[in-house]
Each structure stands twice: as structure tokens, then as C-alpha cells.
Amino acid sequence: MADVLSLDHVRLTNRPLIICDIDEVVLEFLTPFRNFLRASGRDLLPRSFRLHGNIVQIESGETVADDLVSALQEEFFLRQQDWQTPAALAVETLAELAGEADIVFLTAMPPRHAAVRRALLDRFSLRYPLVATEDAKGPIVKRLHAGRKLPFAFIDDISRNLHSVREHAPDCLLVNLMVNADFRPLAPDPGEGVTKAGDWTEVARIIRAHISR
Numbered sequence: 001m002a003d004v005l006s007l008d009h010v011r012l013t014n015r016p017l018i019i020c021d022i023d024e025v026v027l028e029f030l031t032p033f034r035n036f037l038r039a040s041g042r043d044l045l046p047r048s049f050r051l052h053g054n055i056v057q058i059e060s061g062e063t064v065a066d067d068l069v070s071a072l073q074e075e076f077f078l079r080q081q082d083w084q085t086p087a088a089l090a091v092e093t094l095a096e097l098a099g100e101a102d103i104v105f106l107t108a109m110p111p112r113h114a115a116v117r118r119a120l121l122d123r124f125s126l127r128y129p130l131v132a133t134e135d136a137k138g139p140i141v142k143r144l145h146a147g148r149k150l151p152f153a154f155i156d157d158i159s160r161n162l163h164s165v166r167e168h169a170p171d172c173l174l175v176n177l178m179v180n181a182d183f184r185p186l187a188p189d190p191g192e193g194v195t196k197a198g199d200w201t202e203v204a205r206i207i208r209a210h211i212s213r
């Protein structure tokens with residue numbers, strides 16, 4: 001059996017809980033990743049809602065092979081501190097929400113990148129606890145909330161993650177936010193039970209309406 005992911009560093013108070021994805025939610029991902037690719041003569045084209053198959057060599061127009069796409073993504077995460085910046089209003093809005101709720105970051109990334117990400121988040125005063133894992137998010141959200149009688153919310157750009165939380169923590173408010181405007185129209189509809197937000201102002205409004213009930 002796989003080791004159970006440790007959540008010991010996450011200390012919650014007796015307040016509502018907001019669990020928040022990082023890439024494309026708190027930090028820009030697609031825009032800086034595109035800039036990173038362009039710096040080495042490649043580009044990411046918004047042709048469909050995936051990275052694989054949409055990265056091309058600028059000069060030849062040739063599509064980059066899948067294993068190179070994965071290698072480029074790995075290199076980007078190693079050097080994320082040189083490229084990634086907060087999404088508009090994310091820092092300010094989270095600081096305000098932190099006055100009313102506990103905030104936890106849940107990022108789908110190999111745990112080997114967690115220290116680099118932690119340092120990057122701290123640089124932007126995003127000092128909320130971070131859980132970095134490639135495991136499904138639903139069971140982790142369920143463990144974090146631990147059945148308490150307190151409202152909780154989950155924010156993510158990827159439908160798969162929202163659906164995982166819908167399945168394992170059906171009482172959780174689900175908010176879909178994707179900050180990149182080029183890829184947002186290509187994203188599949190998140191479906192039933194998920195509220196779409198266009199920006200952080202809207203996220204705050206949706207969450208406040210839920211946690212102040």
C-alpha cells in the first residue's frame with residue numbers, strides 16, 4: 001500500500017476552510033509557461049485544452065513530442081521562481097479571506113517540487129500551508145475538512161479535480177477559476193454543482209455568500 005500523505009503541517013482553527021489550487025488559480029501558469037517556451041524557440045498554442053500536442057517549434061511549426069513536453073514541464077517547475085507570478089488580485093483577496101477562514105493550498109505537483117514552490121509562495125506573502133501531491137484531490141479535501149460542521153470551499157481550474165472533490169466531499173462548495181483568458185474558452189464545462197468564477201473578486205463573492213450562511 002502507498003504511504004498515506006502527511007497533513008500534519010496543516011493546522012486548522014474553528015473557522016470555515018478554503019482549499020485552493022495553485023497553478024492557474026493563485027499563480028499564473030499558462031502565461032509564464034508560454035513565455036518560458038518562447039525563450040527557447042517554442043510556443044504553446046491555444047488549440048485545445050491540453051499541453052501535449054499544442055507545443056510547437058516556432059521556426060518549423062513542428063509539434064513537440066510528448067516526452068519532451070513532459071521534460072519541459074519538469075524544467076519549468078524546477079525554475080518556476082524565475083517565471084511564475086500571482087494571478088490578479090489573488091494575494092489581496094486571500095489576505096482578506098484569511099480574516100474569516102482558514103486557507104490551505106492543494107497543488108497537483110510532484111512533492112519533489114514542494115520546497116521550490118513554498119519559497120515562491122512565501123516571496124509573495126502567500127504563507128498558507130501547502131500540500132503538494134499527485135494523488136486525487138477529493139480524498140485529501142475530505143481528510144482536511146474531517147467531517148467538521150463548518151462550511152468549506154474548493155477552488156480549481158481543472159474539472160477532474162472539482163469532480164473528485166464533488167465525489168468525496170459532497171458538502172464542499174466547488175468554484176471553477178482559470179485565470180488564463182486564452183485557454184479558458186477551451187476548457188470543458190465543469191458541469192453540475194460547480195460555480196464558475198471569472199476572477200478573484202467573483203471568487204470572494206461566491207465564497208463569502210457560502211461561508212456566511
Ligand SMILES: [Mg+2]
Nearest residue numbers: 021023024157
Ligand atoms: Mg491548477
